[in-house]
Amino acid sequence: MYFPVADIELSPFIPPLVACAISFFTSMAGVSGAFLLLPFQVSILGFTSPAVSSTNHLFNVVAIPGGIYRFIKEGRMLWPLTWLVVIGTLPGVIAGVLIRILYLPSPESFKIFVGLVLLYIGIRLCLDLIRKNAPPKTPQTSKHFQISDTHLDIHSLQYTFNGNSYRINTLAVICLSLIVGLIGGIYGIGGGAIIAPFFVTIFKLPVHTVAGASLMGTFITSFIGVLFFQILSLSSLAPDQIIAPDYMLGILFGLGGVVGIYLGAMTQRYLPANVIKTILATIILFTSAKYILFS
Known part of the structure; x- marks a missing residue:
């Protein structure tokens, strides 16, 4: 099958199979898999034009709703965090799209940028894995596995999960989301792959509560990204x-x-957080090294 924009010939069965395998593992951490799908398109398929970023955004728009539905069904969608992420990332994504088109059109410079982004994500995950104080084990079947007692104001977001209370600064989340949106807009991932590790490592939030909000934020910002690329x-x-x-x-x-x-969203509750992070960190660091050393 010929894909005219990418200018490649490929069996129509390969893209869904590759995306399914990648997304199964990455979605457990609240990441759609777009950050690994892009290297596959660039290095394996030879799709290197700026259209690869907009195609990656389109993947998010089509792929993410199923996972979002699963997290909502299980009561693990942290809506206040989702809206904070969207408020911050939207302007960043638009600016990132412009930077990608105007300043990073060449494959070589874009590959190095991708490698550095992945390296940062991988390091953050590794640092979280080697922390001495491991998070308490989450029960596999319990009413406490749902998010409750959420409260959002201009100062902070608070909620309860698995018998523990969590509190993060509202302004800090918005500022972080703005930076993440900028990088995500350039890369074509919507920002979820960057912000999810941040929530886990910096804000100390449990990965089982971050995943749904991260995917929802990625879906909304990617939808805007596709529209903006098309308009441009x-x-x-x-x-x-x-x-x-x-x-x-x-x-x-x-x-x-x-x-x-x-x-992946259905399976997540049965796997310890450290197993999910280890899988992600290994794949991310391998891909990052390949891009930085061989671009």
């Missing part, structure tokens, strides 16, 4: 660049992602 493709800002998404390729990736994210 019709403008005179980048007349010599292909920046609109490859819709057929993005949808095929997304269909596989729907299955993978749903199954």
Whole structure:
């Protein structure tokens, strides 16, 4: 099957299978898998134009709703955190899209940027794994596995999960989300892969409560990212660049992602947080080293 925007020929079964496998593992940590799907497109498929970022955003739009539904169904969607993430990331994503088109159009510079982003994510996860004080084990079946007693004001967000109370600063979350949105807009991941490790390592929130909010934030910002890329493709800002998404390729990736994210969200509660983080950290650091050393 020929994909004209990506300018590649590929079996239509490969994109959904790859996306399903990646998303199954990454969705357990609140990450859609787009941050690993992009290296696959760039290095394996040879899709290196700025359109790869918009295609990655499209993957998020198609793939994430299944996982969101699962987290809502299980009572683990932290809505106040979701809206704080969206408020911060939206302007950052728009700025990131412009930076990608105007200043990082070449494959070489973009690969190095991707490698550095992945390296940072991997280091944050490793630091969290080696902490001496491990989080308490979450019961697999209990009413305490649901988020409760949420309260949001201009100063802080508070909630209860697994018998423990958590509190984070509202302004800090918005500022972090703005920076994450900027990077996510450039990379084409919506920001979830960056902000989820931050919530776990810096704000000390349990990964089982962060995942739903991170996926929802990624879905909304990626939807805006796709629209913005499409609008810019019709403008005179980048007349010599292909920046609109490859819709057929993005949808095929997304269909596989729907299955993978749903199954990952369903399986997450049965795996310890450290197992999830170890899988992610290993894959991320390997990919980062490849991009930085061999770009």
